[in-house]
Each structure stands twice: as C-alpha cells, then as structure tokens.
Amino acid sequence: MRKKNICFLIGNLNHSGGTERVTTLIANALAEKGYNIFILNLVNGTQPFFKLNNKIEVATLYPQVVSMKRHLLGTILKIRSYAKNNNIDTLIDVDSILSVFSVPALFGLKIKHICWEHFNFKVDLGSSFRRLGRRLAAHYCDYVVTLTERDKGFWQSAIKKRNAEIITIINPSPYKDIINIPKKENKTILAVGRLTYQKGFDLLLKIWADIHRDYPDWKLLIVGEGEDRADLENFIQHNKITNIQLPGRTQDIDSYYRQASIFCLSSRFEGLGMVLLEAQAYGLPIVSFDCDVGPSEIISDSLNGFLVENNDIKDFELKLRKLIDLSNDEYISFIENTKLNYEKFSQENIVEQWLLII
Known part of the structure; x- marks a missing residue:
C-alpha cells in the first residue's frame, strides 16, 4: 500500500x-515512518535552521519576501499546482494565516486539509489575514489542531458554526532521553526566544534590574536574536546591569541549557511555549x-515551577x-x-496522535 504524500505549508523554515x-x-518523525514528506515554504526556506531528514523534499514559492496581498491569486495558484503535481494526500497549514491561501487552492481537490494553529485564537497580531x-479553516478544513485545550475552547466559543473538527495535539518535546542534572551552584538564569x-x-530586564544587585554572583542569559536587541541593550546600559548576557542566536542551545540553574519565560502570549518543554x-x-x-x-x-x-x-x-x-533539598x-511531568510530552505519544488524522 502506498504511503501518503504529506505536505507542510509554512512561512519560512529558515527561521529558528x-x-x-x-x-x-513532526516532519522528520513521519518521514522515518515511511511517509513521503514535502515542505512548501511561502518565502525562502531552502536552508532550514533545524536538521531535516534527507528524504524530505523542500520547495519555495518565492525566493524573497513579496507582498502577499498583491500576490494573493498567484500564491493560491502556485499552491494548487504544487499539490496536484506532487499528488499530495494531506496538506497541513503551519499557522492559521496560511489557510487564506490554501483553502481556495485546494477547492475541489480530494486532499485532506489540516490547519495547525501555532498562536492562540485571541492573538491575531493585528492581521486581518489571520x-x-x-x-x-473552521469552515473548510477537515481538522483544526490547537496546541492546548484552552485554545481549543477559544476556537469553539468564537466560531459556533464550523465543519472542521477542533482537536488538541500538544507539541512534543524536541529532546529524547536527555541526561542532565541542573546545578544550583552554576547560578545561571536562562531565557530563550526571539x-x-x-x-x-523587556519585562524580564525590568525584573532583573530590580534584583540583580542582591545576587551579584548570579547571571541572566537571554539567548536569541530579533528586532528588539538595540532597545534591550540600551536598557541594560542605562540601568548599569553587568551580570547579563545576550549571546544571540545559536545552533548549540544544548550547552546553554546544561549550564542553567533556572529557566524564565516572560512572554506576553504563546501558542504553547516550546522553550518550556x-x-x-x-x-x-x-x-x-x-x-x-x-x-x-x-x-x-509550586511543584516544578511557578506560574505568575x-x-x-x-x-x-x-x-x-x-x-x-x-535550599538544595527544595x-x-x-x-x-520536572522530570516526572515531562514524560507526557514524549515524541512517540504525540506522533501517534498525528497519525490518527493525516
């Protein structure tokens, strides 16, 4: 029996x-199970930041950023052509905004369609497209996959009339069988993200500015890159904070997690928060x-961390x-x-849930 052709439609896989x-x-796990995996980027994406299975085919619609409003029809036609030419059986939108293109692109085609929400329904970033x-997606997809039960409830409350089945599949942990015992004596607080x-x-820096002098032998590491770097660096200089580092984007995040004693997440909103996993x-x-x-x-x-x-x-x-x-015992x-709670996010459990719907 032929294994299905599964296509992930994503913005740009080059991002980190x-x-x-x-x-x-998920794409790698499905490829390992023998599925034919295609990743179609709207823009660029031909040099993925994370390592892909070499059996996965990667393609892009546009080599550089274009106005999607001006190229709406062209984008729809390109997606339709790609899906037909590659005999795609299931197309997965990696972000609900992509359904603007994929829903009309797949109209009349016998292709299973899944919308994978990566923010939450209350967050649209001011985008009418989203x-x-x-x-x-709610009216025309077969499934809408949310990352949390809470967001599933947001979708169900906001869109009463829908044809898509709204289900929750939490993200898997990106790591298997990590052997690491954090050391409090490392005195390192870690935060990771764009x-x-x-x-x-900016909120985390305000917090650290208030307390860093009370813990002069502790340091804060914020690992990531993005457009707010200059503002964050200006705040650090203005407040004379010395025990902090912004090392930028890295391919070796493992070394930062291994030197950390505590992790902080200061996000205003999330879809799930992969860094927590x-x-x-x-x-x-x-x-x-x-x-x-x-x-x-x-x-x-109060068991494996604190919610604020x-x-x-x-x-x-x-x-x-x-x-x-x-104390050391605490x-x-x-x-x-933390280790006990982590088991429910195993890749094996999560991939099995995806297999039920693709």
Whole structure:
C-alpha cells in the first residue's frame, strides 16, 4: 500500500523559532515512518535552521519576501499546482494565516486539509489575514489542531458554526532521553526566544534590574536574536546591569541549557511555549507568566515551577527570588517533579496522535 504524500505549508523554515522546530520534529518523525514528506515554504526556506531528514523534499514559492496581498491569486495558484503535481494526500497549514491561501487552492481537490494553529485564537497580531484564515479553516478544513485545550475552547466559543473538527495535539518535546542534572551552584538564569515584543524580555530586564544587585554572583542569559536587541541593550546600559548576557542566536542551545540553574519565560502570549518543554527536558525549575496559552498546561505551580499572573512583574520578581533562594533539598525536589511531568510530552505519544488524522 502506498504511503501518503504529506505536505507542510509554512512561512519560512529558515527561521529558528518554536514553530519551525516542531514542524521539523513532526516532519522528520513521519518521514522515518515511511511517509513521503514535502515542505512548501511561502518565502525562502531552502536552508532550514533545524536538521531535516534527507528524504524530505523542500520547495519555495518565492525566493524573497513579496507582498502577499498583491500576490494573493498567484500564491493560491502556485499552491494548487504544487499539490496536484506532487499528488499530495494531506496538506497541513503551519499557522492559521496560511489557510487564506490554501483553502481556495485546494477547492475541489480530494486532499485532506489540516490547519495547525501555532498562536492562540485571541492573538491575531493585528492581521486581518489571520482572522480570515481562521474563519476559512473552521469552515473548510477537515481538522483544526490547537496546541492546548484552552485554545481549543477559544476556537469553539468564537466560531459556533464550523465543519472542521477542533482537536488538541500538544507539541512534543524536541529532546529524547536527555541526561542532565541542573546545578544550583552554576547560578545561571536562562531565557530563550526571539528578541521581540511577544517574548517580553523587556519585562524580564525590568525584573532583573530590580534584583540583580542582591545576587551579584548570579547571571541572566537571554539567548536569541530579533528586532528588539538595540532597545534591550540600551536598557541594560542605562540601568548599569553587568551580570547579563545576550549571546544571540545559536545552533548549540544544548550547552546553554546544561549550564542553567533556572529557566524564565516572560512572554506576553504563546501558542504553547516550546522553550518550556526544552527547559523541562533538562530538568530546570521554571518561573513563567501564565499567559494565553500554554504555560499552565506544562507547569504545575509550586511543584516544578511557578506560574505568575500575566504581566505581574512584582510577583514574577518574588517567585524568581524564591527559586534562587531554594535550599538544595527544595531545588532537587523541583528537578524531580520536572522530570516526572515531562514524560507526557514524549515524541512517540504525540506522533501517534498525528497519525490518527493525516
């Protein structure tokens, strides 16, 4: 029996974010199971940041950024042509905004269509395309996959009349069988993500500015790159914060997780928060804003980390101080609870859920 041809439609696989990481994970896992995997980028994407199975075919619609509004019809026709020429059986939109193109592109074709939401329904980033894409996905896709039960509820409440089945498949951890015992004596606080408004590193810097002098032998590492770098560096200089580093984007994130003692997530919003799964894989205690959506489905408050009401900087500061001040026995207890919670995010469990719908 012929294995299905599965196509992931994505913005640009060259990026190094959580969306690109989890797409690579699922695509690789399906390729290993014998499925024929295609990844179609809207723009560029022919030099993926994360390692792809060499059996996966990668293509792009446009070699550089173009106006999608001006190229709407052309993009639709290109996707349709690609799907037909490659006998695609299932097409997965990696981000609900892409349904604006893929829904009309697949009209009349016998191709299973899945919309994979990577933000949450309450976040549209001011994009009318994303709002339209979600409506189209709910009416015309076979499935809409959300990353959390909370977001599934948002979709169901917002769009009462729909043909798509809304289901939750949480992201898998990107790591298998990591052997790491965090050391409090490393005195390193880690945060990972793009240097953008969404990730809230401006908030984390305000918190660290208030407490760093009380912990002069501790340091904060914010690993990632983005358009907010200059603003963050200006804040650091203005407030004379010395025990902090912004090393930029890296292919060797493993070394940063291994030297960390505590992990922080300061995001204003998330789809799930892949970095939380990464941090748990390394056994790190976490303090995180309880933003929409994701942290509350990963962190068990006061067991393997602390959840803080969104944007409550003062409480975040208190919880971070609490983690820093843990006794060795308390710290070890947090690590043990983190490892236990992590098991439910295994790649094997998550891939089996995908196999049921593709």
